[in-house]
Amino acid sequence: MSKTTDLLATRKDLKAGMSAKDAANVMLEKLDRFSIPDSVLPAANLVAAGNIHGRLQVQAPPLNEDLRARNIAIFYKYIEFENTRDYENLEKLFHPTEFRSTTYFGGDPIAPRALTRMLRGLFRSFPDWYMTVSEIVGADSMGCAGLVTGRGTQVEEFFGRPPADHQVAIPTIHAIRVDADGLIIEHRHSNPFEDVFKAQVMAPQAEDVQAVRAQQGYDSEAARRAYEIALRAGAPEKDLAELRARVETGRRMCQTLLKETLRRCSFQAEPGDIYCKLHQTSGYGVDGIDEMVLKVDVRRRTR
Numbered sequence: 001m002s003k004t005t006d007l008l009a010t011r012k013d014l015k016a017g018m019s020a021k022d023a024a025n026v027m028l029e030k031l032d033r034f035s036i037p038d039s040v041l042p043a044a045n046l047v048a049a050g051n052i053h054g055r056l057q058v059q060a061p062p063l064n065e066d067l068r069a070r071n072i073a074i075f076y077k078y079i080e081f082e083n084t085r086d087y088e089n090l091e092k093l094f095h096p097t098e099f100r101s102t103t104y105f106g107g108d109p110i111a112p113r114a115l116t117r118m119l120r121g122l123f124r125s126f127p128d129w130y131m132t133v134s135e136i137v138g139a140d141s142m143g144c145a146g147l148v149t150g151r152g153t154q155v156e157e158f159f160g161r162p163p164a165d166h167q168v169a170i171p172t173i174h175a176i177r178v179d180a181d182g183l184i185i186e187h188r189h190s191n192p193f194e195d196v197f198k199a200q201v202m203a204p205q206a207e208d209v210q211a212v213r214a215q216q217g218y219d220s221e222a223a224r225r226a227y228e229i230a231l232r233a234g235a236p237e238k239d240l241a242e243l244r245a246r247v248e249t250g251r252r253m254c255q256t257l258l259k260e261t262l263r264r265c266s267f268q269a270e271p272g273d274i275y276c277k278l279h280q281t282s283g284y285g286v287d288g289i290d291e292m293v294l295k296v297d298v299r300r301r302t303r
């Protein structure tokens with residue numbers, strides 16, 4: 001019996017809702033001479049015992065080869081449509097109402113057309129941007145991750161950086177999650193344009209620093225969890241309404257990125273729209289951002 005089969009067999013020991021650390025320990029105990037008591041790594045375990053992101057699948061569905069192949073194919077399609085600037089078909093790959101672009105827009109869903117708007121902005125600065133899949137790192141019934149190299153020449157200011165006359169090549173890991181209908185419900189990767197040494201320090205309670213950063217410090221996971229806990233605890237309607245409003249605030253955030261910070265605009269979208277008043281007519285990816293408009297925007301924010 002192979003080691004892989006052994007590991008799968010141990011999955012019967014895992015329980016829904018188990019913390020990632022407990023699940024990992026159950027797995028480790030099944031392996032000969034490989035057990036790390038908590039006391040040996042107190043600091044590491046303290047970190048691991050935190051609220052690990054809920055999407056870490058302790059009980060992943062059994063591997064289905066057809067779904068795995070499907071997800072790899074969707075991953076390639078996604079890269080291909082970006083390379084050919086086929087925005088119409090690209091948008092069809094994403095779930096219309098439950099797609100999360102965690103890296104740039106955070107934990108609340110965006111409309112596929114908000115993502116293509118952002119990409120139009122990127123390709124305006126890097127007209128020859130082209131990605132190649134170097135390696136499929138992993139794929140299962142739920143998604144696919146691959147090592148992707150993006151190459152391009154920056155011809156206009158982007159994210160505060162002046163244009164350069166040479167091509168850059170940036171390797172990143174891209175990951176997609178796909179639902180039962182074959183629609184992408186999440187895309188994330190390490191933001192290749194971000195200078196980590198300039199990143200603002202996030203609240204220590206934030207689990208998903210990338211998502212919280214993208215939403216200007218708003219933590220959609222924490223807001224959602226607070227509401228669910230209050231609901232289970234039978235909190236009075238007045239409190240529930242307040243927590244619901246907080247969840248709604250994130251979902252209604254304008255679906256535009258600010259050019260200077262590559263973070264999601266923190267204004268609320270206009271009723272019936274996905275953009276705030278300002279970004280209905282200007283903003284990243286549509287026709288560049290008017291410097292005057294940007295200044296007004298910043299002034300409003302710092303008031």
Ligand SMILES: [Zn+2]
Nearest residue numbers: 254265276279
């Ligand atoms: Zn906006």
